[in-house]
Amino acid sequence: MSKKIAIIGGGNLGSAIAEGLINSGFTKPENIVITKRNIVTLQPLEEKGVMVTNDNKKAVEFADYVILAVKPFQIKEILEYLKPSLDPKKHVLVSVITGIWVKDIKEILGEEFTLFRAMPNTAIAIQQSITCICKHNANEEQIKFVGDLFNQLGKTVFIEEKLMDAATVLGACGTAYAMRYIRANIQGGIEIGFDAATASLIAAQTVKGAAELLLTKHTHPEQEIDKVTTPKGCTIAGLNEMEHQGFSSSLIKGVVTSYKKIVTDM
Template identity: 45%
Template sequence: MKITILGAGNMGGAIACGLAVNGSAQPQDITVIDHKGKNVPRLREVSEDINVVVADYSSLSTADILIIAVKPWMVEEVLKTHKALLENPKQLIVSVAAVVTLAQLQEWTSPHQPVFRVVPNTAIAVRQSMTYIASQNADKEQREQVFRIFSQLGKVEFVEEKLIPAITSLTSCGIAFAFRYIRAAMEGGIEMGVYPDQAKDAVLQTLRGAIDLLEANGNHPEAEIDKVTTAGGITIKGLNEMEHAGFTSAVIKGLKASNIK
């Protein structure tokens, strides 16, 4: 199965590296198209075997799966520019572009082309993405093919397209929100006299523990919070202060601001 990845930036590069390092695809079956060549050294550093080409679009005609990883506003242009190479009606067109819809992908390819809208996040670089997939005109086997690729790179779920904007906010943007929490907690630690690296380790291990607890017991987060908040104790003082400053409201407002339909 031949895969061409169009765009070798954060997403395209991470998908290529993830698949190559993991060994789930033969490196010679993956072609990454970088249009100016600036990403070639970075990809080569990860694996000498990744087939990176510069502005050579010939593999578009032979790929079984085309993964489009350019900026959203470029998707229409690249599909239209290379339309003559995209003649295989069974080729799976997979776009990771955040706001490009299945209807648009359909319009820019052909009416019965199997098209996929995939929502990863940057943790795909360490094969820990939360990835959602919606599809149109794809049969079960084609959906499984795309599922198999992305399940090498983290956790995958199929969703209806109408949920994609909200899911994108929670996961693709959400990873940045999580980093901002980590940074804020580190800054608090530093103000209290903890060294930055020590603060980072403390916050990361605490978050890992929180995730493992929720995954192990399936509890609602509030049930775990109840176990921490001793009546009259110190945790509730901190939590209430955070809520007075609008913590929950700020998170919800941020998620909704990123929920672009």
């Protein structure tokens, strides 16, 4: 029998997970229930056959796997409310919530539950996320199910929990960093002659192609750069100017600042 999935918190991420699981054929819509307080925004999923409700208890009672996708400050109250309905022999919990640790969930629910933490990014909406996952108390079947689930939504990597904050920065914040890089290229592209739409297409597809080169050939970025940089050419001139202006250094500092923010705030 197919495993039932409850998504508690049908916002950006929760809805994108439901959408991706249906589009990929991982499970049928009737095996998914998704919740939020104001369910009007979930109508498109309801029309596809997903069960939609504002009753978290009802959702949990239906499910085997419970994906927690609310904001960090909401989870404590929700788990305390759901505790009587959660059974460690039936339910596997999967939290995508930033900065909520296995020990935080265990403090509320006790020691016995199988828990996963997963850190996707917003490209999950088009099944192109990288999702970093860590496991706690999980058996092979549960690990396979959760790995398969997120593999439908992009790529996955299993990591130790101590790296989850770093995964949040590199994987989830990383989408925003990449967007800024692309935006800056668009601004430069317009200054050298392109209209905004054409500059956007060229900049985005160039970044996509560069990423695909690394993912398919498993080369180091510097090997690919060597192929572009003609001696005395324009690429190396531009790259060196970017470095003189602190390009790599500013990115590294930004990554470390995001990391420090998570570690000190949460």
